[in-house]
Amino acid sequence: MSGLSAWRGPILLVVGLFVAWELLYLLAGDVALRSPAQTVRFTIELLGRETFWPNLAETAKAFAVALAISIVLGLAIGFALGFHRLSGEVFEPILVAFYSIPKLTLYPIVLLAFGLGMPAKIAFGVIHGFVPIALFTIGAVGNVKPVLIKTGRVLGFGAFDMVTRVLFPAALPEIFTGLRIGFALTLIGTLLGEMFASQRGLGYMLMNAIGLHNVDIIMSVTFMITVFAATVSAILLAVDRRLHRSG
């Protein structure tokens, strides 16, 4: 694929979204939303406000911690269950069930257990994020060619060497897909946690703006989150595709 045609899709998407946004604005008007230009202008203004930065820092910190825990927990569970067949057969359906229940419903319980604040949002990010990472890792380890594992045994690798030198490299493309999805779900989990279980951060700003009907803030915060998520997702998707091609 030439460089130009690889970019054609994403460019078309971004242009299409902005056109749809502008049209929706023309239809629904100022009371419901802001135009793209107004949103960008207000976003720049918001970035200049000193009160904005602590909220951003709060979200960034919660998300970073939640993502780190999701990755470590997801990989550990994934490798353990992928390696040990019986445990995998016992636990995998539980994880699948947990993956597809509406976890947002659990927010009052998370709040009661962790209290209002940082630990609750991190917990909320983690319960959303670790499951896809674990599930993809289990699948990836299960798909590693047996000959590679046998080779590792012949070479006398212990569990640590087996994971770091055989399983992880062989299973990386599929694990990476899990990490990519885990990234997105940890982000939404953290934001939902902030919306429902916190008094600081971008999610709280959003929820507060929804309550006060502050359309400027709703639009700008959503815009910023979307740009961040889209940029990182696009990079991860590109890496993902490259790994799958070469693998």
Next chain:
Amino acid sequence: MNRSPMSRPLLLRILLILAFTAALEALCRLGVIDRFTMPPPSRILEDLARLLVTGKLYGAIAKTLSNCAIAFALAVVAGVAAGVVIHKSRLLRQALDPLFATYYAIPVFAFYPLFIIIFGLGDIPQIVIAFMMSVIAMIVNVLNGLDRVPAVLLKTARMARMSPLETALRMTLPSAAPYLLTGAKLALAYAFIGIIGSEFIMSRGGMGFEIAFAYTNFDNAVMYPLIVLILAISVAVNALLGIWEKRILARRGLR
């Protein structure tokens, strides 16, 4: 195929869940988990039975479940239709793939006030939010399924001079069915999230509203049973879809 009524992993899984519940029960009874945080599981079931017998919350339950069902049905139909169209066009596919990869990181709830302004504070904005969340899961899995339809099936269809409709009904659809069911499971979860989340944020009724109301009033005797009920319904419907999926796979000798 394993025909024994209960395989070993299944038995172990059930034992494990029972042991976990028993441990929770013990921790609650011993006061390690205080009763303001969580009532013992047996108590939650008792409260749930009482709620269901008195019928006090039937209105809320019916409202939430019917809204979920509408959003879910719309998402499945629209998702399959959109998936088929997107699958046909390379350009659309290239354009939309990054959107699908990003979509679930975006707080769709931010658009809830917008829909309240357009449609008024009723069921419609909630259904729109739930639909927006679940339709993408459906589309992504329809695309996955269509990508994996073996080329030989389509060739056979062409050789048998099947019409496009016949090809779709007799070749493509059965072949992609397991992926459609995976999509349906996720779409269902997102329909629940959309409806209940909107009810949490702003609404005049429904299970999410009742949960939020009970939470602010420290009414664990209503909050926990309702949460358990929602989770139980979603797990049960998922399990039914899962059984259907296994049947399809078993018929093909894949499992």
